[in-house]
Amino acid sequence: MTLKAGSILEGTVVNITSFGAFVEVDGQTGLVHISEVSNNYVKDIREYLKEKDKVKVKVISIDEKGKISLSMKQAEPQQKKSSRPIEIDWNKEKTKKNNNDGNFEDRISKFLKDSEERFQDLKRHKDSRSKGYKKNLS
Known part of the structure:
Protein backbone atom coordinates (compact mmCIF):
# COMPACT_ATOMS: atom_id res chain seq x y z
CA MET A 1 0.00 0.00 0.00
CA THR A 2 1.35 3.41 -0.88
CA LEU A 3 1.07 6.19 1.65
CA LYS A 4 -1.01 9.21 0.78
CA ALA A 5 -2.00 12.35 2.67
CA GLY A 6 -5.13 11.87 4.76
CA SER A 7 -4.62 8.15 5.39
CA ILE A 8 -5.03 6.93 8.96
CA LEU A 9 -2.80 3.99 9.76
CA GLU A 10 -1.28 2.12 12.66
CA GLY A 11 2.46 2.36 13.15
CA THR A 12 5.24 1.55 15.58
CA VAL A 13 7.39 4.11 17.38
CA VAL A 14 11.00 3.40 16.41
CA ASN A 15 12.81 6.43 17.87
CA ILE A 16 12.04 9.33 20.19
CA THR A 17 13.76 12.72 20.10
CA SER A 18 13.18 15.99 21.95
CA PHE A 19 11.24 17.37 18.96
CA GLY A 20 9.09 14.35 18.11
CA ALA A 21 8.85 10.64 17.46
CA PHE A 22 9.74 8.61 14.39
CA VAL A 23 7.03 6.12 13.54
CA GLU A 24 7.29 3.28 11.04
CA VAL A 25 4.21 2.83 8.84
CA ASP A 26 4.02 0.44 5.89
CA GLY A 27 7.78 -0.07 5.85
CA GLN A 28 8.54 3.67 5.79
CA THR A 29 9.45 6.01 8.62
CA GLY A 30 7.72 9.32 9.26
CA LEU A 31 7.93 12.01 11.94
CA VAL A 32 5.23 12.88 14.43
CA HIS A 33 6.26 16.37 15.57
CA ILE A 34 5.86 17.01 19.31
CA SER A 35 3.05 19.50 18.54
CA GLU A 36 1.11 16.70 16.80
CA VAL A 37 1.24 14.18 19.65
CA SER A 38 -1.67 15.45 21.74
CA ASN A 39 -4.27 18.20 21.92
CA ASN A 40 -2.68 19.19 25.24
CA TYR A 41 0.70 20.92 25.57
CA VAL A 42 3.49 18.32 25.48
CA LYS A 43 6.62 19.34 27.36
CA ASP A 44 8.28 15.92 27.44
CA ILE A 45 7.27 13.52 24.67
CA ARG A 46 8.52 10.58 26.73
CA GLU A 47 5.55 11.09 29.08
CA TYR A 48 3.29 10.16 26.15
CA LEU A 49 5.30 7.66 24.11
CA LYS A 50 8.03 5.06 24.35
CA GLU A 51 9.80 3.02 21.71
CA LYS A 52 7.89 0.05 20.26
CA ASP A 53 4.49 1.60 21.14
CA LYS A 54 1.75 0.92 18.61
CA VAL A 55 0.10 4.21 17.66
CA LYS A 56 -2.59 5.40 15.28
CA VAL A 57 -1.33 8.18 12.99
CA LYS A 58 -2.66 10.29 10.15
CA VAL A 59 -0.44 11.10 7.17
CA ILE A 60 -0.37 14.90 6.97
CA SER A 61 1.95 15.25 4.02
CA ILE A 62 4.71 13.66 1.97
CA ASP A 63 7.15 16.14 0.46
CA GLU A 64 9.10 15.80 -2.81
CA LYS A 65 12.10 14.35 -0.94
CA GLY A 66 9.90 11.62 0.52
CA LYS A 67 9.74 13.00 4.08
CA ILE A 68 6.53 11.89 5.77
CA SER A 69 4.77 14.14 8.28
CA LEU A 70 2.46 12.33 10.67
CA SER A 71 -0.03 13.35 13.35
CA MET A 72 -1.39 11.40 16.28
CA LYS A 73 -3.85 14.05 17.43
CA GLN A 74 -5.46 14.34 13.97
CA ALA A 75 -5.87 10.56 13.82
CA GLU A 76 -8.17 10.60 16.83
CA PRO A 77 -11.84 11.32 16.17
CA GLN A 78 -12.71 14.90 17.02
CA GLN A 79 -15.17 15.30 19.83
CA LYS A 80 -18.33 16.88 18.57
CA LYS A 81 -19.06 20.25 20.05
CA SER A 82 -22.61 20.87 21.02
CA SER A 83 -24.41 23.28 18.74
CA ARG A 84 -26.45 24.44 21.73
CA PRO A 85 -25.06 27.27 23.83
CA ILE A 86 -24.28 26.60 27.46
CA GLU A 87 -27.12 27.55 29.78
CA ILE A 88 -26.23 29.66 32.79
CA ASP A 89 -28.48 30.08 35.80
CA TRP A 90 -28.03 33.80 36.39
CA ASN A 91 -30.08 33.76 39.60
CA LYS A 92 -27.66 31.24 41.08
CA GLU A 93 -24.72 33.48 40.08
CA LYS A 94 -26.34 36.50 41.77
CA THR A 95 -26.91 34.63 45.03
CA LYS A 96 -23.27 33.51 45.00
CA LYS A 97 -22.08 37.10 44.70
CA ASN A 98 -24.51 38.38 47.33
CA ASN A 99 -23.46 35.77 49.88
CA ASN A 100 -19.87 37.02 50.08
Whole structure:
Protein backbone atom coordinates (compact mmCIF):
# COMPACT_ATOMS: atom_id res chain seq x y z
CA MET A 1 0.00 0.00 0.00
CA THR A 2 1.35 3.41 -0.88
CA LEU A 3 1.07 6.19 1.65
CA LYS A 4 -1.01 9.21 0.78
CA ALA A 5 -2.00 12.35 2.67
CA GLY A 6 -5.13 11.87 4.76
CA SER A 7 -4.62 8.15 5.39
CA ILE A 8 -5.03 6.93 8.96
CA LEU A 9 -2.80 3.99 9.76
CA GLU A 10 -1.28 2.12 12.66
CA GLY A 11 2.46 2.36 13.15
CA THR A 12 5.24 1.55 15.58
CA VAL A 13 7.39 4.11 17.38
CA VAL A 14 11.00 3.40 16.41
CA ASN A 15 12.81 6.43 17.87
CA ILE A 16 12.04 9.33 20.19
CA THR A 17 13.76 12.72 20.10
CA SER A 18 13.18 15.99 21.95
CA PHE A 19 11.24 17.37 18.96
CA GLY A 20 9.09 14.35 18.11
CA ALA A 21 8.85 10.64 17.46
CA PHE A 22 9.74 8.61 14.39
CA VAL A 23 7.03 6.12 13.54
CA GLU A 24 7.29 3.28 11.04
CA VAL A 25 4.21 2.83 8.84
CA ASP A 26 4.02 0.44 5.89
CA GLY A 27 7.78 -0.07 5.85
CA GLN A 28 8.54 3.67 5.79
CA THR A 29 9.45 6.01 8.62
CA GLY A 30 7.72 9.32 9.26
CA LEU A 31 7.93 12.01 11.94
CA VAL A 32 5.23 12.88 14.43
CA HIS A 33 6.26 16.37 15.57
CA ILE A 34 5.86 17.01 19.31
CA SER A 35 3.05 19.50 18.54
CA GLU A 36 1.11 16.70 16.80
CA VAL A 37 1.24 14.18 19.65
CA SER A 38 -1.67 15.45 21.74
CA ASN A 39 -4.27 18.20 21.92
CA ASN A 40 -2.68 19.19 25.24
CA TYR A 41 0.70 20.92 25.57
CA VAL A 42 3.49 18.32 25.48
CA LYS A 43 6.62 19.34 27.36
CA ASP A 44 8.28 15.92 27.44
CA ILE A 45 7.27 13.52 24.67
CA ARG A 46 8.52 10.58 26.73
CA GLU A 47 5.55 11.09 29.08
CA TYR A 48 3.29 10.16 26.15
CA LEU A 49 5.30 7.66 24.11
CA LYS A 50 8.03 5.06 24.35
CA GLU A 51 9.80 3.02 21.71
CA LYS A 52 7.89 0.05 20.26
CA ASP A 53 4.49 1.60 21.14
CA LYS A 54 1.75 0.92 18.61
CA VAL A 55 0.10 4.21 17.66
CA LYS A 56 -2.59 5.40 15.28
CA VAL A 57 -1.33 8.18 12.99
CA LYS A 58 -2.66 10.29 10.15
CA VAL A 59 -0.44 11.10 7.17
CA ILE A 60 -0.37 14.90 6.97
CA SER A 61 1.95 15.25 4.02
CA ILE A 62 4.71 13.66 1.97
CA ASP A 63 7.15 16.14 0.46
CA GLU A 64 9.10 15.80 -2.81
CA LYS A 65 12.10 14.35 -0.94
CA GLY A 66 9.90 11.62 0.52
CA LYS A 67 9.74 13.00 4.08
CA ILE A 68 6.53 11.89 5.77
CA SER A 69 4.77 14.14 8.28
CA LEU A 70 2.46 12.33 10.67
CA SER A 71 -0.03 13.35 13.35
CA MET A 72 -1.39 11.40 16.28
CA LYS A 73 -3.85 14.05 17.43
CA GLN A 74 -5.46 14.34 13.97
CA ALA A 75 -5.87 10.56 13.82
CA GLU A 76 -8.17 10.60 16.83
CA PRO A 77 -11.84 11.32 16.17
CA GLN A 78 -12.71 14.90 17.02
CA GLN A 79 -15.17 15.30 19.83
CA LYS A 80 -18.33 16.88 18.57
CA LYS A 81 -19.06 20.25 20.05
CA SER A 82 -22.61 20.87 21.02
CA SER A 83 -24.41 23.28 18.74
CA ARG A 84 -26.45 24.44 21.73
CA PRO A 85 -25.06 27.27 23.83
CA ILE A 86 -24.28 26.60 27.46
CA GLU A 87 -27.12 27.55 29.78
CA ILE A 88 -26.23 29.66 32.79
CA ASP A 89 -28.48 30.08 35.80
CA TRP A 90 -28.03 33.80 36.39
CA ASN A 91 -30.08 33.76 39.60
CA LYS A 92 -27.66 31.24 41.08
CA GLU A 93 -24.72 33.48 40.08
CA LYS A 94 -26.34 36.50 41.77
CA THR A 95 -26.91 34.63 45.03
CA LYS A 96 -23.27 33.51 45.00
CA LYS A 97 -22.08 37.10 44.70
CA ASN A 98 -24.51 38.38 47.33
CA ASN A 99 -23.46 35.77 49.88
CA ASN A 100 -19.87 37.02 50.08
CA ASP A 101 -20.10 38.49 53.62
CA GLY A 102 -22.82 41.03 52.89
CA ASN A 103 -23.03 43.88 50.46
CA PHE A 104 -20.29 46.19 49.30
CA GLU A 105 -20.74 48.78 52.05
CA ASP A 106 -20.52 46.11 54.76
CA ARG A 107 -17.35 44.70 53.26
CA ILE A 108 -15.76 48.17 53.01
CA SER A 109 -16.67 48.94 56.63
CA LYS A 110 -15.16 45.63 57.76
CA PHE A 111 -12.02 46.30 55.72
CA LEU A 112 -11.60 49.82 57.20
CA LYS A 113 -12.12 48.53 60.74
CA ASP A 114 -9.54 45.74 60.26
CA SER A 115 -7.09 48.15 58.65
CA GLU A 116 -7.44 50.66 61.50
CA GLU A 117 -6.88 47.92 64.11
CA ARG A 118 -3.75 46.69 62.35
CA PHE A 119 -2.45 50.24 61.99
CA GLN A 120 -2.97 50.89 65.71
CA ASP A 121 -1.17 47.64 66.61
CA LEU A 122 1.74 48.59 64.38
CA LYS A 123 1.91 52.08 65.88
CA ARG A 124 1.87 50.70 69.47
CA HIS A 125 4.62 48.22 68.61
CA LYS A 126 6.77 50.95 67.08
CA ASP A 127 6.23 53.29 70.05
CA SER A 128 7.13 50.57 72.57
CA ARG A 129 10.39 49.82 70.74
CA SER A 130 11.42 53.47 70.52
CA LYS A 131 10.85 54.09 74.26
CA GLY A 132 13.63 51.69 75.17
CA TYR A 133 16.24 53.71 73.28
CA LYS A 134 17.41 57.18 74.27
CA LYS A 135 19.55 59.35 72.11
CA ASN A 136 22.74 60.56 73.64
CA LEU A 137 23.07 64.21 72.67
CA SER A 138 26.50 64.83 74.18
